Amino acid sequence: xxxxxFHNPTKIIFGRDTIASIGPETKAWGTRxxxxxxxxxxxKNGIYDxxxxxxxxxxxxxxxxxGVQSNPLLSxxxxxxxxxxxxxxxxVVAVGGGSVLDSAKxxxxxxxxxxxxxxxxxxxxxxxxxxxxxxxxxxxASGSEMNSGMVITRDETREKFGFxxxxxxxxxxxxxxxxxxxxxxxxxxxxxxxxxxxxLEYYMTTEDxxxxxxDRLMEGLILNAMDSCERCLxxxxxxxxxxxxxxxxxxxxxxxxxxxxxxxxxxxxxxEHSLSALYNVAHGAGLSVVIxxxxxxxxxxxxxxxxxxxxxxxRFDAQHNEPTSSQxxxxxxxxxARVKSPIRLSELNIPDEHIPAISDNAVNxxxxxxxxxxxxxxIEEILSLCR
Amino acid sequence: xxxxxFHNPTKIIFGRDTIASIGPETKAWGTRxxxxxxxxxxxKNGIYDxxxxxxxxxxxxxxxxxGVQSNPLLSxxxxxxxxxxxxxxxxVVAVGGGSVLDSAKxxxxxxxxxxxxxxxxxxxxxxxxxxxxxxxxxxxASGSEMNSGMVITRDETREKFGFxxxxxxxxxxxxxxxxxxxxxxxxxxxxxxxxxxxxLEYYMTTEDxxxxxxDRLMEGLILNAMDSCERCLxxxxxxxxxxxxxxxxxxxxxxxxxxxxxxxxxxxxxxEHSLSALYNVAHGAGLSVVIxxxxxxxxxxxxxxxxxxxxxxxRFDAQHNEPTSSQxxxxxxxxxARVKSPIRLSELNIPDEHIPAISDNAVNxxxxxxxxxxxxxxIEEILSLCR
Numbered sequence: 182x183x184x185x186x187f188h189n190p191t192k193i194i195f196g197r198d199t200i201a202s203i204g205p206e207t208k209a210w211g212t213r214x215x216x217x218x219x220x221x222x223x224x225k226n227g228i229y230d231x232x233x234x235x236x237x238x239x240x241x242x243x244x245x246x247x248g249v250q251s252n253p254l255l256s257x258x259x260x261x262x263x264x265x266x267x268x269x270x271x272x273v274v275a276v277g278g279g280s281v282l283d284s285a286k287x288x289x290x291x292x293x294x295x296x297x298x299x300x301x302x303x304x305x306x307x308x309x310x311x312x313x314x315x316x317x318x319x320x321x322a323s324g325s326e327m328n329s330g331m332v333i334t335r336d337e338t339r340e341k342f343g344f345x346x347x348x349x350x351x352x353x354x355x356x357x358x359x360x361x362x363x364x365x366x367x368x369x370x371x372x373x374x375x376x377x378x379x380x381l382e383y384y385m386t387t388e389d390x391x392x393x394x395x396d397r398l399m400e401g402l403i404l405n406a407m408d409s410c411e412r413c414l415x416x417x418x419x420x421x422x423x424x425x426x427x428x429x430x431x432x433x434x435x436x437x438x439x440x441x442x443x444x445x446x447x448x449x450x451x452x453e454h455s456l457s458a459l460y461n462v463a464h465g466a467g468l469s470v471v472i473x474x475x476x477x478x479x480x481x482x483x484x485x486x487x488x489x490x491x492x493x494x495x496r497f498d499a500q501h502n503e504p505t506s507s508q509x510x511x512x513x514x515x516x517x518a519r520v521k522s523p524i525r526l527s528e529l530n531i532p533d534e535h536i537p538a539i540s541d542n543a544v545n546x547x548x549x550x551x552x553x554x555x556x557x558x559x560i561e562e563i564l565s566l567c568r
Numbered sequence: 569x570x571x572x573x574f575h576n577p578t579k580i581i582f583g584r585d586t587i588a589s590i591g592p593e594t595k596a597w598g599t600r601x602x603x604x605x606x607x608x609x610x611x612k613n614g615i616y617d618x619x620x621x622x623x624x625x626x627x628x629x630x631x632x633x634x635g636v637q638s639n640p641l642l643s644x645x646x647x648x649x650x651x652x653x654x655x656x657x658x659x660v661v662a663v664g665g666g667s668v669l670d671s672a673k674x675x676x677x678x679x680x681x682x683x684x685x686x687x688x689x690x691x692x693x694x695x696x697x698x699x700x701x702x703x704x705x706x707x708x709a710s711g712s713e714m715n716s717g718m719v720i721t722r723d724e725t726r727e728k729f730g731f732x733x734x735x736x737x738x739x740x741x742x743x744x745x746x747x748x749x750x751x752x753x754x755x756x757x758x759x760x761x762x763x764x765x766x767x768l769e770y771y772m773t774t775e776d777x778x779x780x781x782x783d784r785l786m787e788g789l790i791l792n793a794m795d796s797c798e799r800c801l802x803x804x805x806x807x808x809x810x811x812x813x814x815x816x817x818x819x820x821x822x823x824x825x826x827x828x829x830x831x832x833x834x835x836x837x838x839x840e841h842s843l844s845a846l847y848n849v850a851h852g853a854g855l856s857v858v859i860x861x862x863x864x865x866x867x868x869x870x871x872x873x874x875x876x877x878x879x880x881x882x883r884f885d886a887q888h889n890e891p892t893s894s895q896x897x898x899x900x901x902x903x904x905a906r907v908k909s910p911i912r913l914s915e916l917n918i919p920d921e922h923i924p925a926i927s928d929n930a931v932n933x934x935x936x937x938x939x940x941x942x943x944x945x946x947i948e949e950i951l952s953l954c955r
Contacts (some may be wrong), residue, residue: 182745182811184583189576195828196571358569369603389809393814394792401784408780421778424569428828429781436826441582 183389183443189436191327192353195428197420199357200231203274203317204239206353210313211271213242215264217285219249219277223319226363232276241377243485244268246288246396252457253280253287255335257297261288262298265312265445275316278322279464282316286349289314299330299335301344308346315353319360321427322372322465324355324434325380334458340545341458343450356431358423370520371465373410376430377403378449378468380438382394385479385486387442399438400493405429410520446552449475452560455543456554462529469522470529474567478504491532498548526567536564570776576823579740580712582815584807586744587618590661590704591626593740593938597700597745598658600629602651604672606636606664610706613750619663619704631655633675638846640667640674642686644808644900648675649656649685652699662703663739666762666851669703670718673736676701688731691936695733702740706747708814709759709852711766711821713741721845727932728845730837743818746809753801756813757907758852760797763817764790765836765855767825772866772873774829784823787880792816798908833939836862839947842930849916856909857916860901862955867893915955923951 194202208216223229236243240311248260264270265288275285289312291298318326324332329350330344363371380399390396406429412422430436432520440443449471456467480487484506491497491509504512517524526533540560547555594601601623610616623630633648644680651657652675662672676699678685687693687875705713712718716737718729746753751759761898767786793816819825826832836858867874871893878884878896891899904911927947934942 182583182808182815184586186579186581188579192573192575193827196569198650199571392812393795394788394812394819397788397792398785399787401781405781405784411713421569424828425779425781428569432781432824437819441811 182392182441185440187436187440188347189327189350191350193327193354193356193431194353197357197359198376199355200228200317200360202353203232203315203355204235204237204241205237206225206355207241207272207274207315208239210315210352212240212245213268213270214231214245214272214274215261215268215270215288216243216279217249217261217273217275217288219248219281220378222363223276226360228317228360232274236274238563244270249277249281249284251280252334252341252461253284255333258284258287258298258333262291265292272313272315275314276319278318278320279325282318282323282325282351283312283333285316286311286325286331288312290346290349293438301334301340302333304344308348311346311348314349314351316351317355317357317360318427320364320368320372320429321361321423323480324373324376325502326351326356327431330434332454338460339542340476341454342546343454356427358420358427361423361427362418364417366417367521368415368463368465369417370410370522371427371463372471373406373520374465374517374522375408376433377486378472380432381472382447382449383442384490385476386446386448388445389441389443390486392441392501395438395441400490402429402433402438404494406433407516414520417451445507447550448552448555451546451550451552451555452543452559452563454546455539456529456531459539459542460529460531466523466529469517469524470567471563472511473517473524475563476510476513477507477566478563480510481527515560526564533568536561539564569779569828569929571843572827574823575734575826576714576737578737579830580714580743580818581740582743584744584746585828586742587615587704587747589618589740590624590702590742591622591624591628594623594628594661594702594885594914595626596741597702598656599658600631600655601661602633602675603633603649603838604636604648604655604660604662604664604668604675606830609750610635610663613747615663615747616703616822619926623661624778625666629659636664636668636671638667639728639848640671642720643671645671645674645685652679657699657915659702661708662701663782663930665705665707666712666784669705669710669738669849671702672699672701673712673718674720675765677733677736687718688733689729691721691731691768696737697747698733698735701736701738702829703738704742704744704747705814706746707751707755707759707766708810708817709762710764711818713738714818714822717821717836719841726845726929729933730839730841742764743805743814745814748810748814749805753804754908755850755852756804757797757909758850759817759857760793760813760935761795761852761904761908761909763820765859766821767793767832768859769836770826770829770832771877772863773835776828776830779828782825782828783880789816789820790826791881793820794903799847801907834937835939835942838937838939838942839930841933841948842926843916846929847916847918851923853910853916855910856904857913857954860897860904860911862922862950863897863900863921864894865950867897912952920955922947926951
């Protein structure tokens with residue numbers, strides 16, 4: 182096990198009828214909030230009304246900043262920062278999924294800086310302070326509700342970059358599984374894929390596989406993501422299924438799985454970011470295409486971790502033979518297909534001849550994340566296994 | 569899944585050569601510390617020198633308060649509180665295992681109150697504030713390093729009572745697995761038993777067994793406590809084994825396992841506390857006696873959770889028949905015996921005729937913890953299964 186620091190100060194309020202806590206939890210940090218949300222689905226399903234009523238009752242004035250898109254854009258973040266400054270906002274409230282929460286984090290960091298917010302993403306500046314953030318989560322997927330990371334796409338260059346800072350943990354995140362009842366089936370599956378991908382990145386790229394405590398935790402999270410996703414798809418209003426998936430996705434990327442693993446990379450996310458940035462693919466849909474291809478590429482030199490995972494999470498034949506890495510990858514891929522998440526670039530309508538251009542885009546992030554082994558040729562090779 | 573709030577603000581610094589962080593981590597909270605420790609083993613193994621050097625280098629003045637016993641005493645806590653007041657202490661530093669950390673927490677709470685500290689334990693007062701606490705852990709067992717609980721024994725009445733408050737999370741806990749190299753084999757095993765017991769209390773007494781995420785986490789922790797303990801006993805200086813056991817014990821009682829389970833009881837601890845209080849038995853040694861007896865008693869009406877646990881953590885016959893609850897209990901009991909933790913009251917030199925007196929003591933804590941189904945007769949019945 183490698184040395185680590187674990188310090189996750191986010192307060193989680195989890196369960197039914199918890200949205201009414203957003204007012205008092207926000208009031209602890211100020212009296213004027215920027216309310217960040219997405220395309221307006223929260224106005225249809227009643228969540229917006231609950232949030233604004235609670236904020237108003239607590240005496241928190243609301244400055245609106247709706248319209249966050251999936252694969253959220255830098256330009257919209259910059260508008261949010263301007264709004265914070267012009268309205269003397271004390272605290273940011275994010276209501277939505279990972280895109281909304283990440284946009285809110287970028288606004289929190291950018292509003293406290295004298296320079297443009299993209300300098301954090303390009304690595305030219307580090308976060309020294311940030312506005313406080315409270316959140317109401319409406320999608321089980323990104324884990325942003327209990328971590329310090331964020332991902333934003335720069336409109337002009339189609340760069341989808343991410344980074345983290347200890348200043349960006351939400352102060353409080355409210356997770357009411359009932360808010361996810363209306364998430365469509367495809368996005369429910371994409372959320373589960375995202376949670377699985379987060380765990381797999383750590384599991385596969387650890388520099389120290391002697392971490393049995395973390396292994397069991399990660400294997401359990403993958404099993405639960407798969408199981409709870411299937412139950413959500415069978416009955417979208419199954420409270421326990423929605424709750425299991427929501428808490429699983431949070432635990433998948435709150436720092437616990439990675440504690441003790443040493444340096445890890447996020448190569449599958451790195452490649453998927455280019456799919457999202459160039460084709461505006463849903464993040465989870467891109468991941469279920471990249472994961473099997475990356476695993477096939479990885480297994481050529483490193484089959485053992487994949488085999489180990491398979492022996493822990495899948496049942497194979499009755500003779501208890503150890504599975505091969507290719508059997509494990511096929512089982513995982515079959516599961517993605519079963520929940521109707523795409524597994525081939527062609528399903529995303531991305532033609533093979535675009536692979537060089539995607540690799541060109543991805544290699545920029547590889548350099549920024551210091552994933553030096555991922556040259557343009559290597560990324561092309563991996564993408565060719567995603568066809 | 570039941571509603572829950574999870575908010576664990578403790579910063580964990582984990583790994584080799586991390587003790588030197590205690591100075592700066594403590595300096596963040598003040599310039600005069602009370603240094604709480606036990607019988608002086610930390611002076612023999614060099615930990616005391618490392619801690620005091622780091623504190624002095626950071627400019628933190630040290631007021632000594634050594635001599636904490638296992639099953640720590642209220643009288644010694646009261647002396648610590650006096651020392652805090654007479655020396656204008658800002659922050660408490662605990663260096664040791666659970667007894668030392670719990671004593672330090674009681675001092676932190678008592679020093680910030682105008683009344684006697686036992687009023688917290690007897691339920692007459694609640695904690696409104698506490699001095700900040702930093703810790704250096706030297707035993708993998710209690711989980712006190714990352715939770716808000718504590719247990720103290722009142723000398724005059726032999727009551728071993730415990731409670732928690734959100735003010736009592738340590739600010740920072742430093743966990744260097746190398747500090748546990750010199751823990752004797754019996755206490756290494758008792759620590760693993762304690763971690764297993766913490767998980768079992770939640771696992772068995774949950775009011776909502778529909779918590780598959782938490783189940784996998786708990787099953788993984790039990791498996792890892794057993795596996796890493798065996799590796800520590802085989803080679804006490806196996807770094808990874810010590811690290812695995814240490815982090816497992818921390819995760820076993822930091823709030824994660826219980827999040828979503830609703831109200832749980834700690835009946836096995838409740839009964840064990842009387843063994844410790846009356847006979848000064850090592851906590852883990854008492855637990856390995858109580859656990860199999862309590863499970864046998866519990867399985868008469870509730871075999872299913874025990875069977876479920878068995879199917880998850882033990883391998884039974886090749887035909888994959890579901891294990892019975894009694895097979896599961898026997899496997900667990902055999903494991904306690906294998907690591908030489910006692911499994912019968914007679915091994916603790918407690919004669920059968922003392923059972924009524926032990927029950928008399930235990931029923932007080934049962935009332936305080938509102939475990940109303942545990943009458944004196946019931947506790948006698950359970951203890952009779954521990955013979």
